[in-house]
Amino acid sequence: MAKVGKARRKRAARKTAPRRNARRRAGAGASSGKLREAVVAAPVTVPYVRYSLRSAHWFVAQALAQLLKQSGLDKSDVDGLSVGSFTLTPDTAIGLTQHLGVTVRWLDHLPLGGACGIVALRRALRAVEAEDAEVVACIGADTNHVDSFRQSLGSFSVFARDAVLPYGAGGPNASFAFLTAYYMRTFGATREDFGKICVAQRENALDYPHALFKKKLTLQEYLNARPIADPIRLFDCVMPCAGAEGFLVMTRERAQALGLPFAQVRSTCERHNAFPDDPIQIRGGWVLDRDQLYGKAGVEPKDIDFVETYDDYPVMSVIQLEDLGFCAKGEGAEFIRRHSFTTEGSFPLNTSGGQLSVGQAGCAAGFLGLVESIRQLTHRNLARAVPDARFGLAVGFGMITYDRGLCSGAAVLGRGDA
Numbered sequence: 001m002a003k004v005g006k007a008r009r010k011r012a013a014r015k016t017a018p019r020r021n022a023r024r025r026a027g028a029g030a031s032s033g034k035l036r037e038a039v040v041a042a043p044v045t046v047p048y049v050r051y052s053l054r055s056a057h058w059f060v061a062q063a064l065a066q067l068l069k070q071s072g073l074d075k076s077d078v079d080g081l082s083v084g085s086f087t088l089t090p091d092t093a094i095g096l097t098q099h100l101g102v103t104v105r106w107l108d109h110l111p112l113g114g115a116c117g118i119v120a121l122r123r124a125l126r127a128v129e130a131e132d133a134e135v136v137a138c139i140g141a142d143t144n145h146v147d148s149f150r151q152s153l154g155s156f157s158v159f160a161r162d163a164v165l166p167y168g169a170g171g172p173n174a175s176f177a178f179l180t181a182y183y184m185r186t187f188g189a190t191r192e193d194f195g196k197i198c199v200a201q202r203e204n205a206l207d208y209p210h211a212l213f214k215k216k217l218t219l220q221e222y223l224n225a226r227p228i229a230d231p232i233r234l235f236d237c238v239m240p241c242a243g244a245e246g247f248l249v250m251t252r253e254r255a256q257a258l259g260l261p262f263a264q265v266r267s268t269c270e271r272h273n274a275f276p277d278d279p280i281q282i283r284g285g286w287v288l289d290r291d292q293l294y295g296k297a298g299v300e301p302k303d304i305d306f307v308e309t310y311d312d313y314p315v316m317s318v319i320q321l322e323d324l325g326f327c328a329k330g331e332g333a334e335f336i337r338r339h340s341f342t343t344e345g346s347f348p349l350n351t352s353g354g355q356l357s358v359g360q361a362g363c364a365a366g367f368l369g370l371v372e373s374i375r376q377l378t379h380r381n382l383a384r385a386v387p388d389a390r391f392g393l394a395v396g397f398g399m400i401t402y403d404r405g406l407c408s409g410a411a412v413l414g415r416g417d418a
Helices: 002-024 056-071 093-100 113-129 148-156 158-167 172-187 191-205 219-224 252-258 286-297 314-323 332-338 354-358 362-378
Strands: 038-049 080-084 106-109 136-142 227-229 242-251 262-272 306-308 391-400 405-415
Touching (some): 038 056, 038 113, 056 242, 080 093, 080 113, 113 405, 191 332, 286 314, 286 405, 306 362
Antiparallel strands (some): 136 242
C-alpha cells in the first residue's frame, strides 16, 4: 500500500509540475536593465446589480477570485494589486490585502472614476516591465446601496459643490446638461444625433449578458423620454449600480507559459486638467497626446477596428471621438450621421453596450471599456465579436467638477499576434 501511495504522489507531481513551473517562469530576479514586455489577460466581470447590500470589498474579492480561476494562478502568484473604488472607504487597497489574504510587493489605490482603468493599466505595465511585480491584478469595483449615490454627491468634489451652491442644483446631470447644451449651440448637434448613439449601444447590449438594460431602444423612445436636466433626458443618463471589472497584467512569457490568450498594449496616454483656460469643456487631454499615442502604437485612427469610449453621457463620446482624431472638432454630428456604431456595422462603438446600457458601477465603469477591449482581442467575447478585429481603442475620462472632467486617458490594444 505504501508503494502504491508513493507512486500516486509521483504521478500527481508530474501532472502539476508544468502548471507550477509556468507560474514560476519569468520570476523575479536580478534586473537585466532591459524592460520586459507586459501584456493584459484574463478579463473578468462581476455581474452588475441595481442595488446591493454587499460591500465594495465583496465585489473586489469576487473579481480577484475570477481572475485566479480564469488564469489558473494561485493567490500567492499575484504580487501586485491595483484597486479603483469610491465606496471602499474608509478602507484602502492596503487594508484590502489583509481582507483578501494576499501579500504583495506593489500596491496602488486609484479612486479616479472613469480614468482609473487606464491609469491602473499604465502603472501596472510599468511595474511588470521594471520587475517591481510579476503579476498585477487590476480591479475596479463599487457597491450601490439605496442611498449611496445621493450620499456620494455631497462629498465627491468641494469645487463642484461650491460652484453650484448659488444655483441650488448639483450632481452630474446638471453639469453634463450644461456641457451638452453648449456643444449643441456651438456645433449644431441635435438630440437625434445623440440618440443614434444611445440606440446603437442598446443594440450592442442585447447580446451582452451583464447589461442591465435588456430591452431594445427606439429613437422615438429616446426622444420622448422624461426630461432630467434640459436638454438631457432619461436615456442620456447612466444608471448607478454595483459590480466589478478586472484584468491581469503580466509578461508575455508568463501568459504564454500559462496558455492564456492575451492582448498587447501598443501605447497609452494620460493627462489631468488639460486646457484649464477653456471657459467650458469642449475638448480633453487627448488632443495633446493623440499624436504620440498613435505614433507609439504604430497605427492611425483608420486602423482602429473598434472604440470603447467613456460614455457617461453621449456628448462625451462625441468629444472623445473628435479629440482622438476620428473627425475634426465640431464635426461629431456629421460623423454620427455617417455611421451605424453597431458591432457588426460601421465604426463599432461600445460593443458591450457601454455604461448607457450596461450601467455605471462606480469605478468599475472606468474599467468597462478596457475589459471589453481585451475580450474582443482575445476571443473571449461575451457580446458579439467585431469581425477580424486587430486593434481596439479604450478611452478613460473622469472626475467631473462643475464644468469639466479633469482626467483623460486612452490605450491602444492589439491582438496578441497583431
